[in-house]
Amino acid sequence: xxxxxxxxxxxxxxxxxxxAFPIELRGASKSFAGIRVLNDVSFDMRVGEVHALLGxxxxxxxxxxxxxxxxxxxxxxxxxxxGRAVKFxxxxxxxxxxxxxxxQELLLFPxxxxxxxxxxxxxxxxxxxxxxxQAMRQRARQLLDSLDSPDLDIDAKVGTLSIANRQRVExxxxxxQDARVLIMDEPTAALAEADVQRLMDIVRRLKARGVxxxxxxHRLSEIFALADRVTVLRDGxxxxxxxxxxxxxxxxxxxxxxxxxxxxxPPKQGExxxxxxxxxxxxxxxxxxxxxxxxxxxxxxxxxxLVGSGRTETALTIFGIxxxxxxxxxxxxxxxxxxxxxxxxxxxxxxxxxxxGSQGLIRTQxxxxxVALANLKRLxxxxxxxxxxxxxxxxxxIRRFGIRARGPDQTxxxxxxxxxxxxxxxxxxxxxxxxLIMDEPTRGIxxxxxxxxxxxMRKLAGEGMAILMISSELPEVLGMSxxxxxxxxxxxxxxxxxxxxxxxxxxxxxxxxxxxKAA
Amino acid sequence: MTAARLxxxxxxLAILTVLALIVLANLSDKFFTAExxxxxxxxxxxxxxxxxxxxxxxxTGGIDLSVGSILGMTAILLGVxxxxxxLPLPLAMVAALLCGTxxxxxxxxxxxxxxxxxxxxxxxxxxxxxxxxxxxxxxxSVRGYPEWFFYFGQGELLGVxxxxxxxxxxTTIAGVILGLTTFGRATYAVGANETAARFSGxxxxxxxxxxxxxxxxxxxxxxxIFVSRVTTTRSDMGTGLELDVITGVVLGGTSIFGGKGTIVxxxxxxxxxxxxxxxLALSGVKGDGTIVVIGVVLIAxxxxxxxxxRNRGG
Numbered sequence: 001x002x003x004x005x006x007x008x009x010x011x012x013x014x015x016x017x018x019x020a021f022p023i024e025l026r027g028a029s030k031s032f033a034g035i036r037v038l039n040d041v042s043f044d045m046r047v048g049e050v051h052a053l054l055g056x057x058x059x060x061x062x063x064x065x066x067x068x069x070x071x072x073x074x075x076x077x078x079x080x081x082x083g084r085a086v087k088f089x090x091x092x093x094x095x096x097x098x099x100x101x102x103x104q105e106l107l108l109f110p111x112x113x114x115x116x117x118x119x120x121x122x123x124x125x126x127x128x129x130x131x132x133x134q135a136m137r138q139r140a141r142q143l144l145d146s147l148d149s150p151d152l153d154i155d156a157k158v159g160t161l162s163i164a165n166r167q168r169v170e171x172x173x174x175x176x177q178d179a180r181v182l183i184m185d186e187p188t189a190a191l192a193e194a195d196v197q198r199l200m201d202i203v204r205r206l207k208a209r210g211v212x213x214x215x216x217x218h219r220l221s222e223i224f225a226l227a228d229r230v231t232v233l234r235d236g237x238x239x240x241x242x243x244x245x246x247x248x249x250x251x252x253x254x255x256x257x258x259x260x261x262x263x264x265x266p267p268k269q270g271e272x273x274x275x276x277x278x279x280x281x282x283x284x285x286x287x288x289x290x291x292x293x294x295x296x297x298x299x300x301x302x303x304x305x306l307v308g309s310g311r312t313e314t315a316l317t318i319f320g321i322x323x324x325x326x327x328x329x330x331x332x333x334x335x336x337x338x339x340x341x342x343x344x345x346x347x348x349x350x351x352x353x354x355x356x357g358s359q360g361l362i363r364t365q366x367x368x369x370x371v372a373l374a375n376l377k378r379l380x381x382x383x384x385x386x387x388x389x390x391x392x393x394x395x396x397x398i399r400r401f402g403i404r405a406r407g408p409d410q411t412x413x414x415x416x417x418x419x420x421x422x423x424x425x426x427x428x429x430x431x432x433x434x435x436l437i438m439d440e441p442t443r444g445i446x447x448x449x450x451x452x453x454x455x456x457m458r459k460l461a462g463e464g465m466a467i468l469m470i471s472s473e474l475p476e477v478l479g480m481s482x483x484x485x486x487x488x489x490x491x492x493x494x495x496x497x498x499x500x501x502x503x504x505x506x507x508x509x510x511x512x513x514x515x516x517k518a519a
Numbered sequence: 520m521t522a523a524r525l526x527x528x529x530x531x532l533a534i535l536t537v538l539a540l541i542v543l544a545n546l547s548d549k550f551f552t553a554e555x556x557x558x559x560x561x562x563x564x565x566x567x568x569x570x571x572x573x574x575x576x577x578x579t580g581g582i583d584l585s586v587g588s589i590l591g592m593t594a595i596l597l598g599v600x601x602x603x604x605x606l607p608l609p610l611a612m613v614a615a616l617l618c619g620t621x622x623x624x625x626x627x628x629x630x631x632x633x634x635x636x637x638x639x640x641x642x643x644x645x646x647x648x649x650x651x652x653x654x655x656x657x658x659x660s661v662r663g664y665p666e667w668f669f670y671f672g673q674g675e676l677l678g679v680x681x682x683x684x685x686x687x688x689x690t691t692i693a694g695v696i697l698g699l700t701t702f703g704r705a706t707y708a709v710g711a712n713e714t715a716a717r718f719s720g721x722x723x724x725x726x727x728x729x730x731x732x733x734x735x736x737x738x739x740x741x742x743x744i745f746v747s748r749v750t751t752t753r754s755d756m757g758t759g760l761e762l763d764v765i766t767g768v769v770l771g772g773t774s775i776f777g778g779k780g781t782i783v784x785x786x787x788x789x790x791x792x793x794x795x796x797x798x799l800a801l802s803g804v805k806g807d808g809t810i811v812v813i814g815v816v817l818i819a820x821x822x823x824x825x826x827x828x829r830n831r832g833g
Contacts, residue, residue, distance in 0.1 A: 358712065
């Protein structure tokens, strides 16, 4: 890499290493509706470095990324490429300048093949201006091979691929445009552990090729494993940019949060009580089967397992979305039938779904409307919704969970991820549940909100609530759970008490092939 | 403020309607008379009744193309029950209404039980119900209804056409249901995000079933009034009604993607269309010219709405 070309040399895709500072953003500010979301932030990228961007939800990371990728224009400040000021009016212009973004929500076309997606809008043409399919497939193959993904079928429809594979397609797409800067917005948020490792390998490969990578993630372990430098934002302000060698985990967290967070996982309060929810050989078609466990009052029971192991499916069966096709569910020792989410709610079960955007919230509606949705019966007189009660309930939720919002009438989609999750919590805790199922309760949420949610979970359990928690983050499962169930292949393959639940033991049960029954 | 935000499109529409009324009143002195306006109200009642249910349907993100056919079928059944089966006329009315309601329930069942997209389901029943109407009627019309029956379509109460009272009453009820009740909240939720609604314990299928059934009922009610107004029953009654209804609802600001819309908007949309149709005709504009104007107004209103939406989005 080392040799640098003469200053001011024309940036060409062939020699990215010629650029000492591919892109620099100086003094960027941006306001929406009078609220300043980014305040005098500077950010630069060097050739072949991974620059991590950290901050709580709402800190301004997304805004910064959107300015770099041409989606927003900064009110103040300027972007320069190789020392020359540029303005991006559209994302297309940013692309042309070599900046590509892999978004959190992957923007691919499910009905088109891998090769078609990679070359959409820029497909190689033949002499007759027709699509050159052969060249397209060949180059798609090369690109994917260079990403260490020779197993990915270029003729498969993208809709049939796993999230991890779709992400690789998106990265290939970015590279096909000769990207010199690749922005990755929480690339591992939806990935299982094995896929995370693979993605990190890909990032290292790109780095070795001289691509500058902006890496946004809430997972500090990834940042320490990958990043060369880290920039921390808080409330739209630039807290600092440091070499990764100069910081440790605690320092980063306190930079992000503005205070020290001493313990990541709060201790258990009180003792677990009698069994509240019991499952006896419950099955749903052939998706999950033979599920038996007890959930006790005051207990946090964690379910670990890979994506597709049947964790979420078990929760959906308890919650009545996919009612059990066999077995027995008991609450307080008496058998119940849960045929719909409505029935589950009336039995005191609440479910915080894994996908808050599509399952948890109606993002086009206000906080009030969302909080009211699961509580309509209680918040109405006869058939008429009591607007005053709804408002009060929403205000309660905002206060109780510290939701950062202008008020109950703010539209939910304007809130940051952590605050949206708190609205989901507010909506379900307003139903006064006795059994709380939380599916990925802290996915894509910043460290501060995460700690708040963990403390809240402990508090609720301390008050006698029974909590079933599903999480892909092993540290979270081990840190929060009083007992851990491990699912594999639609069955429970192992149960651990807190003291026996080591990462090695749980991890082994999660990944054991075939999911054979353990004691 | 939620109410203020929802009413934004309606405000534009109200201003547009008032402007249209002023312009039309100046174009023709026969337009802005009590007699003409009440008569126009009479003429828009059938579309208006169906549009109330259609607003709910479209707010859930669905569509009902079969309402015109249900109207035709109910009208035919009314005549057949009375003349051929020999039921007393009041009983025939009730029976025909019941059949219209069942036709709506049929739509709802196809859509909820078999997960057929509403567009496809009601496109099929549009043909099915119209076919039934034609098959039952054998291309014969039914006439000779007793004098009292014409009250529904031609009579007046306190100087105002009977069906306008009915439309006013049902509009108020529909407005209250959509705007203020738990059922209304469920309707918006289903249209805005069906999955999230289901995950919140909303009875999504039941909500839809009620709404499509109500659409059948109101199309049946419109059929009875239609027959009473024109004194005869024919199998092609209500052909194309669905398009007038949908135009009114969409002009009223209800999003075809669901989750947004009000009864006030629908009422304003219908009034605007009827005023344009009548006022332009009275001012000597030919029929095709009127259609062009309505098309332009529809596009303008939707663009204005979209513009406000974008400004708000920030």
